[in-house]
Each structure stands twice: as structure tokens, then as C-alpha cells.
Amino acid sequence: MRAVVVEGFGVLPSVREVAVPRVAAGGVLVRVEATGLCRSDWHGWQGHDSDIVLPHVPGHELAGTIAAVGEGVTGWEIGERVTTPFICACGTCEQCRAGNHQVCPDQLQPGFNYWGSFAEYVALPFAEVNLIRLPDGLSFDTAAGLGCRFATSFRAIRQVGRVQADENVVIFGCGGVGLSAVMIAAALGARVVAVDTNPEALALARAYGATDTVQAGTDVVAAIKDLTNGGADVTMDALGANSVVQQALLSLRPRGRHLQVGLLPSGVQLDVSRLIGQELEWLGSHGMAAHAYPEMLDLVADGTLRPAELITRTITLDEVPAALDALTAGTPAGVTVIHP
Structure with a gap:
């Protein structure tokens, strides 16, 4: 099969022929029909993930058809249209038995x-x-975007962040995760402020439901406090930067x-005294389990959520190395989907 192969961290990958993965007991082989290009793939390529062993094939947002079924797998057949969370949970550990597949200590993540x-x-x-029928x-394009960015944002906004109608929600970073969060929070009835350096991304945020936008680089905190009448109820760092975290925390109301x-990857500094004195909550959110997908899929089916609108570009495998390299300069507006 053809694949994008990383031979060195930070070194431009190549597209070449490699062996088709074997099907392990309990698993399946999926023919990839669409896969998303995510900033997490860039982090992996840069060497920010200790689990990656070279040579390596990235990619963790995917949808396709089952091509082979491993020994011991029941209920799934060749040819079925499927997707999966980027966190493939074991299903048997303490956390999985409690339904918390997204923090399974024995998880395996493709890519x-x-x-x-x-x-x-x-x-x-x-x-x-971990399999989800489409x-x-x-x-396939829409489903590929659900596995990491959209599902992660859905759980973060809906379940972890507990966003309610009429709350002020500020999203920092309008790449795939951030725009997904804007759409989801707006659909829940929140007043959404989007922050980004890219005017095109901010225009998309307005199209997806943001009430207001703020150009990063200005006095962001003052602008947010003015727009939210004193501070946000919820902030979200969808980019990952110490400077963004500081702005997000300063933008919160008590x-x-x-x-x-x-x-x-470079760590973060926290004003713990402010966290305590203002009784602020710092909430981490990491993906979403397969069993939690039905609520999200129902909202997609009835048109409340429109993840297909987030897709702004489709590319081939041959275009992936350059697209991955371009992420070094910043996250482009919208979602890029790859057709292998």
C-alpha cells in the first residue's frame, strides 16, 4: 500500500510503498476512505510524542470500510462503513469498565x-x-473529521465544560478543534467569542455561530471582558500555548x-493563587469514547451540528508532506481531509 512515512522528526516525510498492516486478534483492517490532517499529527512529526517510533506513518482521524476481520471479533463484517475515536480503548480495565474509555491506561492510538x-x-x-457504524x-469525509477534533470538542464543551445556554464561552484558536467548539457551543445556546490571528479563521467562526471575534495580538483580555460584561464563564485553549493559557485564565470571571x-509540549505556567482565590476550574479533556458518539451523531443527523461545513480543503497523499510542513507556520482555517 502507499503511505506517508516519517523517517526523521522534523524531516519532510515521503510517500512510498509499504506492507499492508496485519490484522491482529480482536482487531480489524480498515481501507481508509478519508483521514483528517490534524495539528496533533504535526506534534508527532516534530517529535513531541514519546510513543512514536521511527519509521512511522501518522494519521489518527479516519473513516473507511472494513477490509478484514481479526480472530475473535463478532458483530462486524467486511464492507461495513466505520469510524473510530483516535483513542482505541482496551474495554476491560477499571477506567473502561466505568465508561471512561478516553483515559484508558492501555489505550492504543493509530498514528x-x-x-x-x-x-x-x-x-x-x-x-x-471502538468501532462505530456510520x-x-x-x-466518509465528514466522519473522518469526527474522530479527533469534532468529538474532542463535543465532549469538552458538552460534558467536561458543562456549557449552558446564555453562558459566555471564549474559544482561543480557530483551527479544526476551535471551529468545532465554536459550532457546538453556539448550538447549545452559548454566546461565543472566537480568538485567532487569522482573519479567514475568524470569518469562519462567525459563520459557524460566534457572536463576536477578537484578533489575537490586540489587548485580548480587555476586549473579552468588554464583550462578556466582566469575563467569560468558560474559556478553551484549542491551540496549545502558554501565552494563550494566560490570556484564557485572565479572561475568566470568578x-x-x-x-x-x-x-x-513546552509546559505551562499557572498562577495557582488566582486559581484558588477566584475558584477557577482547570479542566483537561482528552477525546471521546465510542459509546458516547450516538448523542453527537443524532445532533449531526438532525442538522443541529454541521461538521461537514468545517471541511475547507481535500488533498491527496502526495500533498500531505507539504501540508504537514505548512502547519509549522500556523494552523490553517478549517479542516483538511486527505483522500488516500
Whole structure:
């Protein structure tokens, strides 16, 4: 099969022929019909993830058809249209038994723990726990964008952040995660402020439901406090930067909630005294379990959520190395989907 292969961290990958992954017991082999290009893939390529062993094939947002079924897998057949969370949980540990698959200590992530979906085929473990059947009306392109960015934002906003109608929610960073969060928070009835450096991204945020936008680089905190009448109820860092975290925390009103979704490979500094004195909540959110998908899929089916509108570009495998390299300069507006 053809795949995007990383030979060195930070070194431009190549597209070449490699062996098709084998199907392990309990798993399936999926022919990749669409896969998303995510900033997490860039972090992995840069060497920010200790689980990655070179040579490596990135890619963790995917949708496709089952090409082979491993020993012991029941309830799934060749040819079925499927997607999966980027966190493939074991299904048997203490956290999984409690329903918290997204923090399974024995999880495997395609594109990180093993070769991922920037390829014509990808192997998925623990199939009975992690596979999700695609509704007939859901395209492969849309489904590919759900597995990481949209599902992560849905759980962060809906479940972890507990966003309510009429709350002031500020989203920092309008890439795929941030724009997904804007759409989801707006659909829940929140007043959404989007912050980004890219005017095109801010225009998309307004199209997806943001009430106001703020150009990063201005006095962001003062602008947010003015727009929210004193401070946000919820802030979310969808980018992952120490400077963004500081602005987000300073933008909160007392007893506000901060959602950290963007990765922070260089660490972060926190004013713990302010966290205590203002009774602020720092909330981490990491993906969403397969069993939690039905609520999100129902909202997609009835038109409340419109993830297909987030897709702004489709590319081929041959275009992936350059697109990955371009993320070094910043996250482009919208979602990029790859057709292997």
C-alpha cells in the first residue's frame, strides 16, 4: 500500500510503498476512505510524542470500510462503513469498565502508538469496543473529521465544560478543534467569542455561530471582558500555548471554567493563587469514547451540528508532506481531509 512515512522528526516525510498492516486478534483492517490532517499529527512529526517510533506513518482521524476481520471479533463484517475515536480503548480495565474509555491506561492510538491512517489501510485494535457504524447519510469525509477534533470538542464543551445556554464561552484558536467548539457551543445556546490571528479563521467562526471575534495580538483580555460584561464563564485553549493559557485564565470571571484541549509540549505556567482565590476550574479533556458518539451523531443527523461545513480543503497523499510542513507556520482555517 502507499503511505506517508516519517523517517526523521522534523524531516519532510515521503510517500512510498509499504506492507499492508496485519490484522491482529480482536482487531480489524480498515481501507481508509478519508483521514483528517490534524495539528496533533504535526506534534508527532516534530517529535513531541514519546510513543512514536521511527519509521512511522501518522494519521489518527479516519473513516473507511472494513477490509478484514481479526480472530475473535463478532458483530462486524467486511464492507461495513466505520469510524473510530483516535483513542482505541482496551474495554476491560477499571477506567473502561466505568465508561471512561478516553483515559484508558492501555489505550492504543493509530498514528502514535503504531502506524496510522495516512495510508491506504490502517489496523484498528479492540474492534468491538471502538468501532462505530456510520449512518447512511454521513459521508466518509465528514466522519473522518469526527474522530479527533469534532468529538474532542463535543465532549469538552458538552460534558467536561458543562456549557449552558446564555453562558459566555471564549474559544482561543480557530483551527479544526476551535471551529468545532465554536459550532457546538453556539448550538447549545452559548454566546461565543472566537480568538485567532487569522482573519479567514475568524470569518469562519462567525459563520459557524460566534457572536463576536477578537484578533489575537490586540489587548485580548480587555476586549473579552468588554464583550462578556466582566469575563467569560468558560474559556478553551484549542491551540496549545502558554501565552494563550494566560490570556484564557485572565479572561475568566470568578468561578469560571477553563478547558485545556490544545497540547502543551513546552509546559505551562499557572498562577495557582488566582486559581484558588477566584475558584477557577482547570479542566483537561482528552477525546471521546465510542459509546458516547450516538448523542453527537443524532445532533449531526438532525442538522443541529454541521461538521461537514468545517471541511475547507481535500488533498491527496502526495500533498500531505507539504501540508504537514505548512502547519509549522500556523494552523490553517478549517479542516483538511486527505483522500488516500
